[in-house]
Structures are given as structure tokens and as C-alpha cells.
Amino acid sequence: MFTPTRRAVLAAPAAALLANAQDVKTPPESRRLLSSKYEAGPFANLLLPRTQWNPYPRATDRPAWQALPQDLRSAFVAAANQQKGKPWPSLPATVFLDFQRNGNRTRFEDLSFGRRNRLRQAVLAECMEGEGRFLDDILDGLWLVCEESFWGVPAHIGAQKAGNGLPDISEPIVDLFAAETANTVAWTDYLLGAQLEKLSPLIRPRLLAEVRRRMLEPCATRNDxxxxxxxxxxxxxxxxxxxxxxxxxxxxxxxxxxxxxxxxxxxxxxxxxxxxxxxxxxxxxxxxxxxxxxxxxxxxxxxxxxxxxxxxxxxxxxxxxxxxxxxxxxxxxxxxxxxxxxxxxxxxxxxxxxxxxxxxxxxxxxxxxxxxxxxxxxxxxxxxxxxxxxxxxxxxxxxxxxxxxxxxxxxxxxLVRDVFLPGVQVFTARRRQGSTEGFYVAAQGGHNAESHNHNDVGNFIVFHDGEPVLVDVGVEMYTAKTFSSRRYEIWTMQSGWHNCPTINGVSQQAGRRFEAATVTSSSDDRSALFSLELQHAYLAEAGVKQWRRQVRLDRTANSVSIQDQFQLTKTESVELSLITIRAPKEVAPGELHLEGGFVLRYDKSLRAVIDEHASTDARLQPIWGPLVRRIRLSSTTPPAEGGYTVAITRT
Incomplete structure (x- = not known):
């Protein structure tokens, strides 16, 4: 499962994500795919009453918990033992204000998630051991959580009417982690209710009151x-x-x-x-x-x-x-x-x-x-x-x-051989079904207002024998800038740091109108082909009359090729970006070798320029190592009509 840091990476502010989805087309009509099966009345009649629903054994069901694998029980008890009796982390207001003051979201999240992880570990350890050793720790954790002003995180507090800053306790906001906390409290109450009542008859009513106030009531009374x-x-x-x-x-x-x-x-x-x-x-x-x-x-x-x-x-x-x-x-x-x-x-x-x-x-x-x-x-x-x-x-x-x-x-x-998802316009192909041997390629069309969007229409990645050759860098750790009007100042969001063209000095822009067109896919035992038109992914000032990109996996020759055919109304420059973590070396005009025995061949009229970008970010460095490299294949005298081909093979 995700560690707290990785969970924080996933937790993007919803409002900010939606704000970045510019020029959104008309929302889809309601299809009621699930709710139409039963209307509210029949639906209610099918639910078991709360007192009759027993989804998992409670902690009092000792045989069920003792039947779990011994190594599993030992691991949870050992993890809870490491925390047992230690001071619980405090959640200072000044740390909560980090996000507003400097965009940092990790200091508070580490403390808040640390509390919750410790509580969950103690709950599961107590259920597995059943000796009461962790009950006081659970009680302390529950009480601390109940006393918190906000169950969510600072990056999401902007949804309240008071805006960013400290939480307004008179307006409970339901974000991802307020909801997860309610989940933790509810399951703890379910599993250990009998034990909690022995500690104090007031604890369970308090848990119910807090879940009602912070989640059930706001979600029942608000649509906004x-x-x-x-x-x-x-x-x-x-x-x-x-x-x-x-x-x-x-x-x-x-x-x-x-x-x-x-x-x-x-x-x-x-x-x-x-x-x-x-x-x-x-x-x-x-x-x-x-x-x-x-x-x-x-x-x-x-x-x-x-x-x-x-x-x-x-x-x-x-x-x-x-x-x-x-x-x-x-x-x-x-x-x-x-x-x-x-x-x-x-x-x-x-x-x-x-x-x-x-x-x-x-x-x-x-x-x-x-x-x-x-x-x-x-x-x-x-x-x-x-x-x-x-x-x-x-x-x-x-x-x-x-x-x-x-x-x-x-x-x-x-290990599916061929995939084409026409809705999201994603294509993948490998050399043969069920095997990682040989080349693998994935490419996308789509548009530049997708959820968690990067400006990357026409982007592709290449792997060989299950290892990366040409890559999509992804995203760094989230900060306030990630989901703001300055999102596309971040290098990983820009089309120039994806495997995309830059045309007459113009990169792709964010917005729903910047999209692929005429997206097709085909495959057989010899090859797989993905084709799309990129004209509309660029501003008019790029001078693109037509830009047809084809990504091809040759299963017989074990190679990948990218062919760009274009018509331009301006011929100032064309630049094809290729992103890799493998050290490149130019061995001749039109030929680059990549570390690991890979050969890139391209039109000799293109000049190769190598850029390096440090990859020290806490999210990127474990994946890509210290450096990400960009190969720019460029021409300052492109033809008004013509094309370029890049072929990738293994020596």
C-alpha cells in the first residue's frame, strides 16, 4: 500500500484540479447506470439493518482473529509495539499554516498521517493479540483525533468559505482525509466497541457525534x-x-x-x-x-x-x-x-x-x-x-x-499484447502476449484538460525487456504550485519535457481545445500502429497546417519507429524531444547510441542537442535516479511539407 508520502502525492486539491481543466465541454448527461436498477424504496428494502450487518469478525471473535496467518499477526503486533507508549505528535497551528505561507504540505501531513497510521496499527494489533495491551494507545489516538479542528489536510481547506488558512470549525469540510478518518473511527468502533465501552461509557457516543458532525451531516445537507x-x-x-x-x-x-x-x-x-x-x-x-x-x-x-x-x-x-x-x-x-x-x-x-x-x-x-x-x-x-x-x-x-x-x-x-482505449485515446503494444521480451510501446492522444493534465498530446514511451528506454517523467512531489495558475511553469508538465514536438518555437498549451484528432490503431502478428493528428494541440502561431504522427512497433524486426509527416505555414524551426534516463552518445550524423545498447537513427538533417535535468525530487529520484536527459532533434530549416522518422533498435 502507499506510504503516507505517496498518499499525499495522490491527494490533489479537487477544486484546483478542476480549475486546471480549462474550456471543459458540456458535462455528460446522467445515465444512472447503477441507481436506475433499484429506485430508493426498493433499494432501502434490500439493505440489512445495521445491527444485522456483520461484514468482518469483531475483536471479541477470538477464533477468527487467531486463525489469521501467524506472520501477519506478528508483523502488526511488532509495528504497534514500536509506537506503544510513545508521545503522540501534536498538530500545531503554525505547521497547518505552512501551506498558506510557503506551499509546503508535507510537514503537517506527515504528522497527521502518522497519528492515523499509529491508530490503525494499534487497532489491528489489539484485534490480533486480544490481550488489551493496546487499548490505552487506541483510546489516546481516538481522543486526539476527536479533538482535532479539522480531519483533513491544509491543501484542501480552501474549500471552506473562509478560504485558505486555519480551519473554520463551524463549517466542517469533507475532503479525502476527513473521509478516511471517519472510516478509521467507524471501523474502530465496529471492531472494538465492547472494549471501548469498558474504558469509558462516553467514548463511543463521542465517536458517533464526531462522525456525524464532520461527515454524515455535511454530506447529507450540502450538494456543493x-x-x-x-x-x-x-x-x-x-x-x-x-x-x-x-x-x-x-x-x-x-x-x-x-x-x-x-x-x-x-x-x-x-x-x-x-x-x-x-x-x-x-x-x-x-x-x-x-x-x-x-x-x-x-x-x-x-x-x-x-x-x-x-x-x-x-x-x-x-x-x-x-x-x-x-x-x-x-x-x-x-x-x-x-x-x-x-x-x-x-x-x-x-x-x-x-x-x-x-x-x-x-x-x-x-x-x-x-x-x-x-x-x-x-x-x-x-x-x-x-x-x-x-x-x-x-x-x-x-x-x-x-x-x-x-x-x-x-x-x-x-501482459496483454495489444490495447487500444479509444475514449481516453491510449494505445499499448508489446512484442508478444504474456512476455516482457523485446520492445513495448505506449502512446496517447487525448486533450490538454484531462484530470491531472500534462501538456502531452501525442506523447509516447518505449520499454525493452521490461526496462525503460524513452520515458514520461511524471510529476514531482505536490506543492501549492502544482495545482495553481502556475502549474505549467513546472518542467514535468510542459510538452517540451515529453516525447512531443515543439513547432516553430511553440509548445503545447493547457485547455480542452488542444487535442488530438483522427486517432486510429491497428495491429496484427507483424506490427502494431497508432496514428493521430496533432494540428489542434498547438496554437495557431505554431503554423501547423497538418502534423500526422505514427508510432509503430515492428514485432518481426523488434524495433519501434516514430514518423511525423507535416505541412507548415511557417518554417522557422522544428524540434523533436525524446526523454530518457540512459546516457546518450552521438556516434555519427543521424545516429545516437543510448546506454544499454540502444540505437536511435533519425534524419541526418536534424541536429541532436542533449539537455540534463536533475531528478532529486523525493518522488522522481527513486524512479529515475539523479538525472533525466532530453534529446532534442532539431532543425532551423524544416521544409514546408515533409517529415521526419526516428527508429529505435537494440544492438
């Missing part, structure tokens, strides 16, 4: 949280915030709401929010936020639907919905090799999805590829996740650990 998608006057595109928060909201509601009518009405309201999220998806299920965000888009969607399935004894079953199936399978379609995934936009190039959720999702939709992929992830990352990112996820994982381990023994990832 943009992530909900429920306000007709607020119809911006939705992203991972919607299912991420909905999954936590649904769990807190199902576990803690005492009024059955309100409980079912809220669950149905959440289903309508999920429906609105699905309205923004293309039928191919492609996630324009990328594989790392799938863990909080597709995987959180699964959690929502699984909670409803469980809380109705299987009578509320939405897993047969075609779009639900496609959203699930995206995660293995975007897989390259090992921990490498196709990482366009803000997605990370190295991802470890939650193997349990992928496996369980695959089981529900009856997809063998997804089942195998989830089991393979679990087999290649077998260590217990002792820093759970959400308590509900952790509980589900520990109770499926034994079965998942048994399924993982011989699991292999599907």
Missing part, C-alpha cells in the same frame, strides 16, 4: 462539495475524489448511522454520486488519471460496490455492469512489466496496486486476467502492509490473506 457531482449548478469533471470519499462515506454511514431510514437514504445518495462519477467515463473504462490513481478511482469504486453487496447479503449486485468491468480491467491493461505501468499525466511510472483489491475485483467481475494480476501482485509483494492507508482496506486484506496467498503460488500477470 464538488466531488459529489450532485449539484446541478456545479458540473465540473469528476475524478478519483468521488469514489475515494464515497467509499469512506458509505462505510461510515453503514456502520454508524442509527436511523435506518436515514442510513438507506444516505446509501442511495452515495450511489447517485457514484453514478455521476461513472458518467464521465468512456465505455472503455480508461482512467485518464493513470494507474496510480486507479487505486483510488477504480479500486475505490470496487469498495463502494462491495460494501453495498455485503450490506445487502449480495442482493445489491452491480458487478455485472459493463462499465464496472472495463474500469477494473484497465489496471492490468496499463501494466508494462514488474512494477512499471503506463504513466501519462500525473501518474507514477512505478506502481504497486493493492493486490487484494485487484484480485477481489477480478473475482466479482469474473475476469481471469484481473484475478491473475491481483494474485501476481500479492506474490511479488508478500510482506504484510503494516501501515494501512485505510482501516477498511486493511481489514479486508487481512481476512483474505490466506486465500490470496494460496491463489498467488503460480500466478502470472496477463
Amino acid at each position: 462539495f464538488g466531488w459529489m457531482g450532485l449539484d446541478p449548478q456545479h458540473q465540473s469533471p469528476l475524478n478519483n475524489w468521488t469514489p475515494w470519499i464515497d467509499s469512506n462515506w458509505l462505510a461510515a454511514n453503514l456502520l454508524m448511522e442509527r436511523d435506518e431510514a436515514r442510513r438507506s437514504a444516505t446509501a442511495y445518495r452515495i450511489l447517485n454520486s457514484i453514478d455521476r462519477f461513472l458518467d464521465y467515463y468512456h465505455p472503455d473504462g480508461g482512467c485518464d488519471e493513470g494507474p496510480s490513481y486507479w487505486s483510488r478511482a477504480g479500486a475505490s469504486l470496487f469498495e463502494c460496490l462491495e460494501l453495498l453487496h455485503s450490506a445487502s447479503s449480495g442482493r445489491l449486485d452491480y458487478f455485472g455492469t459493463p462499465l464496472v468491468h472495463e474500469i477494473g480491467t484497465y489496471i492490468y491493461k496499463a501494466h508494462i512489466a514488474a512494477d512499471w505501468y503506463v504513466n501519462f499525466a500525473d501518474a507514477s511510472a512505478r506502481v504497486v496496486p493493492n493486490g487484494n483489491l485487484v484480485w477481489r475485483y477480478g473475482q466479482r467481475i469474473k475476469d481471469p486476467g484481473m484475478i491473475a494480476h491481483g494474485a501476481w501482485i500479492a506474490a511479488t509483494h508478500p510482506k504484510p502492509h503494516v501501515e494501512p492507508e485505510a482501516l477498511g482496506r486493511a481489514i479486508d486484506e487481512v481476512f483474505h490473506t490466506a486465500d490470496l496467498r494460496a491463489a498467488s503460488a503460480a500466478a502470472q500477470p496477463p
